[in-house]
Amino acid sequence: MPSFKFYIVSVGLLVSIISCNKKVDVSYGIEDIAVYETKAQKQKAKNEAEYISILYTNLFQEAISPATLYQTQNVLYSIGDQNVAKEMLLSNYFNRTDLKIPTEQYMRSNIEGFVIETYKRFLLRTPSEAEKTYFIRYITNNKDVTVEMVYSAFAASDEYGYY
């Protein structure tokens, strides 16, 4: 018959086998990947409210008030040529003092960076090489091109009207 000592040793051995696992330190992380839209994915037209509120946020870095949004929406709807309506709206926005856009000096000092930032800001994507090259050349070669003009072109573009 097994002795008491045998039981004690067996239990001790069993406990040590079960309880003594080597601790494995596992940790999970997230790899930074930039996600942008592509032109091909933009197939839904923004409605007036979406267009205005996104534009307002882009230019003033704050949300538009519901009352102003409603009023602006009605006015855009009351004009037949939406390009005219949007250009007029932009022209009014660019005449405001609380506009938050880069300076001319900033644009001229780093045109490539400005072009990439503008694409991300308005079109939520990075420019293709051809697009980047076009804008860098155009801004470099035309000294009278202003930030306002570049922003107006992006905000009035067909692509900006879609998501």
Add this chain to the structure above:
Amino acid sequence: MKRKEFIKKSATLIGGGIVAPYILPSGRLFARTGTEKAKHVVLVMFAGGVRQQESVLGRYLEDSQGVTGAVGNIMPNLFAGNAPDKKVVYGLDVPGEVRGTDPIPRLLDNAMGEQGMLFKEVRAQSAGHYVGLNTLITGSTGVAQGLKVRPNSPTIFEYLRRHRGFSATDCWFLGNGIGNSTPLLNSSDNIDYGLDYGGNMFIPPVTFGSSGRNTLANAKPYSNQELEPMYKMKSFLDQSFALEKAFQTTIKNTAEERTRIKTFIRNTFIKQGLGQIQRPPSGSGGDATTVSYAAEILKEFKPRMLALNMSQVDGCHSNFTGYLRALHRADHITGWLWQYIQNNIPEMANDTIFIVAPECGRNLNPNPIIDENDWFAYDHSDYNARRVWSVMLGKNVPAVQVGSESNAVGRLTDIVPTIADIFGVYDDVKGSGYIDPLATSQFMRL
């Protein structure tokens, strides 16, 4: 290459180069100008549901409210006939007297219906507003027309732009409000015509009202030269995006036209601030505002085709007295617009045809709602609501009265082929297959 062959090919190339820029969107080389009856057309889509009894028939309260002897004409600028002398409530307010006892003095020496063609009894194709407006602007019966969508059939603007080669700023639609699908009437989304040929549009009570002023009046004045880089960059972006026609959501003007419209908007706000927008003498409310800005657009753009919509008469659903007042005022502001063209726009004065027609009528029997004078109100849903009239006057329009209460002549869908006839593109419009097969030019109805 042989000499003869070289000469032949060169001649073809040069000839093509000369001709190509003049080919119309419809594919025709020259517009049919030989039969043009007038250079400009103004269409007034009148008022928002008008009963024959109180308008062209001049029966005032006798027919509608059973007030014996209260008959007469309350639309003196449109129709001939003496004003009522009993229970006058449709005019201006005189302090100390019953509201509306002072009729607005008539503006025109001769009523429009006497100066031109008056179709006294015309069949409307619908008893409702939006389909009625569609009928007036597309010439189709609008049977399958839904609300909150663009017209199914091409509008007169699209016909004229495609077949007559008019520019976008040659064609204007002015609405009275942004509700009830009205802002969609400047273009259909028809696959053969659509937004590429649509007309320009404003809704003056909104575009130039307090909302418009708050939103648009502070615009920077850019010159074309200043805008050129912006348009170049935008053009590059648009080419890169390559938006398909099926996704197009707006009519398009050329860059020059856009600049002109923006300048007009800016200048209009300046004139407005200086109190220089002319209004009808006794005009108030949205319809008078629409007509005032129509006058501004006519003066600036001298459009070949302008259509405007008025709607204040529609208060008849619940207030018959208000309806009578609105009818009287709608007549006044319509007369004023015709007079304004004659007196203030020399380029259009003797070269315009002016057309006025309601989009639908109103019921024979009233609803139970009574107003301040205990008079019953009228809706529009029965056969009587499909009885309307039309007036046309101006260059090359004979003075003639057609039809009678017992002899209806013509359909409301006639208006589009009539305008097409005026501009010499009747066959193109009839041949499009989109208009009411029974519609024809009113000139041909005579």
